[in-house]
Amino acid sequence: MxxxxxxxxxxxxxxxxxxxxxxxxxxxxxxxxxxxxxxxxxxxxRTRLSPAGACAQGGIATVRGTVLASQDLKPKPGLVITKLAVHDGSGVFYAVWFNQPFIKKILTPGKNVYITGKVDRSYGATQLAVEDYEVDDGSDSLSAGRLxxxxxxxxxxxxxxxxxxxxxxxxxxxxxxNDFLPGEIIEKYHLPRVERALCQAHFPDREKEAAAARKRFIFEELFLFQLVLAVRKRDITRSEKNHRYVPEGNLLRLYQKNLPFQLTGGQRKVWEEISADLDRPRPLHRLLQGDVGAGKTVISTMTMLRAVESGLQAALMAPTEILAEQHYLGLSRDLAAIGVEIGLLTGATRKKERELLLARLANGELKLLVGTHALLQGDVSFQKLGLVVVDEQHRFGVRQRAALGHKGNLPDTLVMTATPIPRTLALTLYGDLDISIIDELPPGRNPVKTYAVLPRALPKALSLIREQVNLGRQAYIVCPLVEESEKIDLQAAVDLSVDLAANDFKDFQVGLLHGRMKSVEKEEIMLRFRRGDIKVLVSTTVIEVGVDIPNATVMIIMDADRFGLAQLHQLRGRVGRSERQSYCILVANPKTDEGRARLRAMTRTSDGFVLAEEDLRLRGPGEFHGTRQSGLPEFKIADLLRDGKILQIAREEAQALAQRDPYFKSSENRALLAEMKARFGEGIDISGA
CATH class of the missing domain: 1.10.10 (Arc Repressor Mutant, subunit A)
Structure with missing residues (x-):
């Protein structure tokens, strides 16, 4: 504070x-x-104090008594048991500590003490294995007689x-x-003032007071963060961009004409929202959500083409080199026919190639650039950046989005998510954005039939692949790959591909794809898979996003319990991309309730929004999003899953206050602004306030 x-x-x-x-x-x-x-x-x-003799065997009890004597027992090397004989007014019990012989010097005979511990009568006399203690010096106890x-x-x-x-x-x-929360809000929601709330949060008189104090601090955390987002949104909506868009032109018409399908109603609705924002004098600042396969990439491509045909530059930032390369390959393939060139900038881009690319970017010759965090480097300069597309993938926060935006003069910003985000997280992470949702999938797609099987059923799953390949289809087999065991996991994928090529699928071409391969090798493998030369692709999760092979109808995911729900759903989205029936087989023998719950959820629904809520419930907000990468603050007391209703109220109050007093001019709101800067000033730009 x-x-x-x-x-x-x-x-x-x-x-x-x-x-x-x-x-x-x-x-x-x-x-x-x-x-x-x-x-x-x-x-x-610990409000009820009882004599030790009246406490239940095996229960936790708090007893007040007077120390009579002490002794150390040393039953074996390295173990010291300190026993204190304590009289509790009804009889004597023994308080027991392990490897803490210094206790005898603190709790000397004659001292009054509160002891909390587990009751044990196994050896005849009543003993308490001490968990907590406090000398009773006549002042208010902090460890007994209270919550x-x-x-x-x-x-x-x-x-x-x-x-x-x-x-x-x-x-x-x-x-x-002094309390920094506005008095009106404190009264409206019956919140205790800050000093009383601090006292009751730590040393409550009753459970009711503890709950009220916690409610105050939950609201406080969420309200302050929502205020920061409201300030950012205020700055965006009150700023006027320097660029303008021409009406939809030939590039967009040709691109849509070349698409092998018509836009869905959901895509058309979202495109109208985005187009309307582009035509406004204020910058577009929008989150594009949709389930796997809903067609978000088509909409983002149309948005970038609108910028290009208006004489502007567009940049697409992805969180990993693999994903950036996939975007680059997909855009290059789709836009070559209409004469739009794309550049790729990652940490792996060679020096000479990078210098040439940056020069063409700076002089405006290159209109469309795809890249990773490398786009944020100081020497990356655009001549006229009009649009930023961020493929969020839950890994960029407010600061990274803003950093790329600073490369232009108030460019329009479109943020995409690979999988749906639960409402509470969307409000928190993207509270500064308007939200568009593509709420339908392309017609003619059958839901992917999903089964969870034990490892012993793998031969049957491989038979399904053989059956589908004989019908002219293709298949994926996905192996887990995590940083902690990367070498072992990578070797397992290599060994599996060799074994399958030599045995079960010796009649078919089996390919191997993983992130450690060179870009040229990965491109070659994917090209052969797209052409249909490779029938079965053994892969790590590099195919999680951006791979679109309509002919692939089977996916087997090995050790499926090692994946999060969002990742499993994203992987499953690589099949079922045509009217043909597709299958996803989850091979696992989960050892935890959470692992079993994830597999159960996958077999019960294909709705990404339902799965996202379940994933949030199972893992919690921090795990779901990866707090550090996402820009999600580490809340000290708020829980986005539990406190969704308070979050909604905090958001409404923050937006109302930002409307009433957008620059925090009132004396009451100056304290609020100071608190926002103290908590978030280093991490989030609120300089407009």
Whole structure:
């Protein structure tokens, strides 16, 4: 929070020395504010104190008593058991610690103490295996007789120490911080003010107060982030672009004429939305969503052609070299007939080739460029960049989108996603964008029949491939490839392709495709697969996006439980791209409930939006999106899956405030602006405010 007291080093608290400060830094706590915003993961109800003898065997109990004596037992090398005899007013029980002999020096005979631990009567006398303790010095207890906060910890830091630090910090506050949330919002949603909320979040009087405090901080996090997005959207909608588009011309007509199909109703609707935005004086800033195979690439290509025939340049940024190459190959194939040249710029582009490409880009000769993050490099200069298309693939955030936009003078921006994104994530990640959804698939496509089978059924799945190939079709066999076991996974794919070529499919051409191959080799393999020379393609996930072979009707995914739902759905989308019946066989023996749930979901539905919601439910927002890559902030207390309703309210309030006071002129909103800059100023451009 943007407050002098809260911005002080955590060492300004008298219970935090250099060693403890170093421990706190390992969990991201550097300031007093960081410490107070390190919220409990949960609470333990220790409001009821009972004599040890009255507590149930195996249960967790909190007992108050007086230390009578102590002893150390050493049953074997490396193990010290410290036992304290404690009288609880009804009788004696034994508190037990393992390898903590220093406890005897802290809890000396005569001291009163609260002990929390697991009750054990296996050896006759009542024992408590200690999980937590606190000396009873007559002051309010932080570990007993109340709802007790339980925190995420790190090495050399225990719950008791952290509670004391936080309690000390709360005492120092003493009505010295001002609330930055507008009073109107606090009253409207019955939110506690910040200082009371901090006290009740850490040391609640009752569960009701804890829930109210958590609601306040959930709203606060989501509201601030939505405000940042609202500010970005405000700047876009109030800015006027310097370029204009001519009416749809010959390039677009020829491109659509050459398409082997008519646009669907969903595609036409989305194209009308995008075209209308292009014709407006304000920059287009839109997210294009659609299920696998819905035809997003056609729409993005039409958008780029509209820029090219208006004398502008267009850039398409993809997250990986493989995907950038696939976009480049696809566009080159589709646009060669109408005379539009495309350039490709990645980290692998050779120096001389790169220099020539950049020169042609700078003088305006090259109109359309496809690339990776390499497009963001300082020496990449466009003569007249009018349109940026970002193939998001969940891996670019607000900052990367903005960085490419800075290459032009307020260019139009179209963001595509490879698979559908759940509504809560779309509102959070893309809250600064308008959203277009292609809500139907091309006609005549049958749903892909999907089966989950155990590895022992693989021969039967291979028979299905043989049957389909004999009918003139083609097939994929996909092997997992993850960074942690890349060498082993790659070798497994190579071995499988060799084995299949020598045995099951010795009568067919079997190809191998993986990301470690040179671009020329990959292009050659894909060309032979497109021509139909290769009948069975063994591949890693490089074929996940952008490969369109209508003749392929079978996909076998090996170790399918190692893939996320979105990835499985994207892979399945490589088949079923014609009117012929297609099949997807998921080969796996999942060992976890989550793995089984993913396979079950895949066999039950082919709706990408349903699967995206299920994937979010199973994995949570951070895992689903890869927090660092996506630009999704690491929320301290909000959960996008659980807190969808609060997110919607926060979004509405943020947009309303940005409309009422777009430049935060009111004295009340200046505090809000300061807080936004303190939290997001380094990561997100809010300079317009």
């Amino acid at each position: 943007n407050n002098n007291l809260l911005m002080k080093s955590v060492q300004s608290i008298n219970t935090v020395g250099p060693r403890r400060a170093a421990s706190l830094q390992r969990i991201g706590i550097f300031t007093v504010g960081d410490l107070l915003y390190h919220f409990p993961r949960r609470y333990e109800d 007790v906060p339980i925190y995420a910890l790190t090495e050399r830091l225990n719950q008791r120490q952290l509670r004391v630090m936080i309690k000390t910090a709360l005492t120092v506050l003493n009505n010295q911080i």
